[in-house]
Amino acid sequence: MDRVQSPLIPLVGKLIQNNPGTISLGQGVVNYPPPEQAIASLQSFLAESNNHLYQGVTGIEPLKAVIQAKLATDNQIEINHQNSIVVTAGSNMAFMNAMLAITKAGDEIILNTPYYFNHEMAIAIANCYPVLVSTTKDYQLDIKALSQAITPKTKAIVTISPNNPTGAVYSADSLQGVNDLCRDRGIYHISDEAYEYFTYDGAKHYSPGSFPHSEAHTISLFSLSKAYGFASWRIGYMVIPQHLLMPIEKVQDTNLICPPVVSQYAAMGALKTGIVYCQQHLPQITRVREIVGNQLRSIPHLCQVSSASGAFYFFLKINTKLDDLKLVKQLVKQYRVAVIPGSTFGIENGCYLRVAYGSLQPSTAKLGIERLVIGLQDICS
Incomplete structure (x- = not known):
């Protein structure tokens, strides 16, 4: 610490x-604030007494079904036998889940600088080390520098697009380059997409999890905090390779038991309003x-x-x-x-x-x- x-x-x-x-x-x-539909959905939560008990470690099935539909429509990510959805208490928790699931003490995670500080903190908490790679003068990815930073201890490269703290948006070609590099070098591509709907001047967001043959090495992180005014409700989700499901279930069951069910009901209402809520x-x-x-x-x-x-x-x-x-x-x-x-x-x-x-x-x-x-x-x- x-x-x-x-x-x-x-x-x-x-x-x-x-x-x-x-x-x-x-x-x-x-x-x-959150959409009215999110608040209205709390009545459904209160109507079922079993909702006060523990629920599924990776999230309730009705919410995961809504997330699956959203991923297909907004991100072009198909959920199949090669990947899984895990609902989390925010995307920060999703990143921590990933760190504990894919690393051992002393491993390295590559961060593009400037980085999101909670990512760097999570790496240190997992007793691993961040390897910092500079971006270009416009804060775009430097694929050659990322390639040169990989060592036998590297477990993942992290990208954030749209970016916190710079506001940069990475092109499809740039993200594809990172994703291909991770596949070829046998490491994970962790893609933080908390700001997916916030783009301007014709910029477009791309999800690496939508690229062909990316399921086995791509970890995609999403959040409701920004798009739906949901910061204190602490709900996010991750799309992970199927082979990481059991390790992440172990981490989440130990740390959280299950995502807060009342917030999951609110999330169902929010996600059903769709991207138009943020766009307005x-x-x-x-x-x-x-x-x-x-x-x-x-x-x-x-x-x-x-x-x-x-x-x-x-x-x-x-x-x-x-x-x-x-x-x-x-x-x-x-x-x-x-x-x-x-x-x-x-x-x-x-x-x-x-x-x-x-x-x-x-x-x-x-x-x-x-x-x-x-x-x-x-x-x-």
């Missing part, structure tokens, strides 16, 4: 709490994205903003020699605006900040990003 970094989100949350009036551009959540909220998120992006691009002498065609993040390179965490604290205390330091995402050279905009109304986004720009101008000029 000494090797596991402390989570920065609670730390920044404490800073916000101690500085009332702070606008958070920190945590990655959306500003809309995307225009407002797109407007907020434009407000934030335009303000950030107005100060090119202070920060570099890479193209971000997915998720709801901008990853900024700040032109300063200041420590990123020190800058974050100063922005909260003096300018009442909160962001996340880039070092928590594995960036050690330079000062980087992640700006999250998914939870903001346009008026709040305008005020928050104005505070950030003024703060950067005052501190870093």
